Amino acid sequence: MDSNASLVNNQSAFEALDLCCQKIIEKMGDKPIEDWRLSDYNALSSKLGSQTKVYLSINTLKRLFGQLKTPQRYFPQKATRDALAQFIGYRDWHEFELVNAVGKGTVTETVTIPEPQLPLKKKKANGRVMALILSLIVVSVAISIYFLFWKNNGLDAQRAELVCENPFGSVPHTAVFKLKSTGDSDRQYHIDFMDEATTAEISGRKEVAKFFRNPGVVYATLLAGNKPIDTVAVYMQTKGWVANSGNDTSTAFPIAGLKPLNPKNISVSKKQLDSAGLATNKPFLVGYSNIKPSGISGDNFSFKCRVFAEQSRPGTQCVETTIIILGEKHRHLLTLNRQNCVAFSEYKFSEKRVIGSEQFLGALAFDPVNGGDIEIRVVNKHVSLILNQKKVLEVSYNKTIGKVMGIKILFSGIGKAVSPILQDLSTREIF
Incomplete structure (x- = not known):
């Protein structure tokens, strides 16, 4: 143990x-x-x-x-x-x-024990004994693995359920998590909050409270060992499009008190960033978020937006533009870079993920310094990506993301989003 x-x-x-x-x-x-x-x-x-x-x-x-x-x-x-x-x-x-x-x-690096020189007959006898011992060891290990696997991945794991007591909140928000389990109440599980918070231990006798400072949706995944067995979502809602920023993914500076921005021209100024306390002399991110419940299917919609990004800033060679569509269960994510930085591009539509460091994504090269158009169209879990009126990607996925619960648009440096529109292809509902 x-x-x-x-x-x-x-x-x-x-x-x-x-x-x-x-x-x-x-x-x-x-x-x-x-x-x-x-x-x-x-x-x-x-x-x-x-x-x-x-x-x-x-x-x-x-x-x-x-x-x-x-x-x-x-x-x-x-x-x-x-x-x-x-x-x-x-x-x-x-x-x-x-x-x-x-x-x-x-x-x-290695530890080698020289084999003692024994008479031939004694070696053969010892060999039979060693073979028997090894056989017993193999059988014991196999039985142990079987019961360990059964315990960690079988009925006990299936009976555990993660519950968030207050999944809907504003920014910032402290969410409380509890475990419902018909098994051993002292058994320890873990909750993975992705990049939004540190991993936490939980059991039937222990609650977990986590503080979230960013608008958006956090997917809290319950792990038995390292196997995911349940996921719940926590929603940090906004009143329209708001802006926040940070010098890395773990910091957040609300801009203009998270007051709603003009949806036809979503942008912030350097003066507003300075007022928020952001160090603009170092690389930084600006994120625009619109988080709210909807009846729009995350597997049948169209999203269109015109974006403007900065030229390279001091300390930042690759200026990224990221679009995130947040659902009840999973999310769609698209990160775009200009041609010489496509190694840092990636896309993730539900469980289907490709990163530019493992597969060349040159077709997704995108430089919106003077403005660029992004269109994501999802029809029955089949995605079409159109950049500047040109279709550059088609890919399908299997796991539904549920209803659309939010949109995030992120920039390296100061960026601008013009009239983003997400619409359900069946009901024509607009987010």
């Missing part, structure tokens, strides 16, 4: 974790972790999930590599460590520690 509490006080455990992280960095191209961007973490999360079926959020990866500071150094649970070890070629974390003997600051 893994005891995380005891491991985190063990220096050799952290030495092993450091070595594992270094090997992961080498596998991802040996780029210094200090130079990693959001796209690098996205790429690792995607590859790790594809290979091990364990999906870690961006914030979890940042804590793992020491790039997101916490009061105590982060040490992941065993299931996460097993996935990290499997990602770099080991069966599990235990094998990684055995092969890479770590202790007292010394790392040895």
Whole structure:
């Protein structure tokens, strides 16, 4: 049984974790972790999930590599460590520690014990004994894995349900989460809030309260081990289009007190950013949000908008434009860059995701410095993307995102959105 509490006080455990992280960095191209961007973490999360079926959020990866500071150094649970070890070629974390003997600051890549020279007959006898022992070990491990899998992925996990006591709020909002379970009330689960908050532990006896500062929809996912078993949404609503900004995804500065902006010309000025307390001498984001319930299907709609983005700012070579359509269950996301920065472009329509660092997205090159038109058309879960009146992408997905609950338009630097319109293709309802 893994005891995380005891491991985190063990220096050799952290030495092993450091070595594992270094090997992961080498596998991802040996780029210094200090130079990693959001796209690098996205790429690792995607590859790790594809290979091990364990999906870690961006914030979890940042804590793992020491790039997101916490009061105590982060040490992941065993299931996460097993996935990290499997990602770099080991069966599990235990094998990684055995092969890479770590202790007292010394790392040895392999430990080899020479085989004693025995008489031939004694070797054969010992060989039969060893074969029997190995067979028993294999059977024991197989039985253990079966019951572990059954416990973590079977009936216990299916009986747990995540509930948000107050899913609708304004900005800022403190949401309270509880667990409904017919199983062991002391059993520990985890809640993943993506980039909006740190992962939290929850059980039938423990509530979790989380503070959300950004307008939008947060998808809180309940994890049994590392398997997602339930998701609830929390809505930070607005009164029309509002603006906020930050120097990274974890900070938020409300602009003009989150008062409604002109929907035909959604923009902010540098003076308003200065008044909000934003450091405009460093790279920053400006986000426009319109969050409210609707009856519009997130799988049958059209979205049109004309956008204007800045030229490169000091410290920012690639100026991104991002459109997010938020649904009850999932979201659609589109990040666009100009031609020489398409490695940082990506699209995610429900579960269907492609990032520019893994697949060339040159057809999605988009430079709206002098204005550009974006149209997203979804018909029965089939997406058509039209940029400047030219169809550049067609893709289908499987999982519904439910009703549309919000729209976000994000810019690197100061951007402007002109008359965004989202309309249901069946009912003609306008968001």
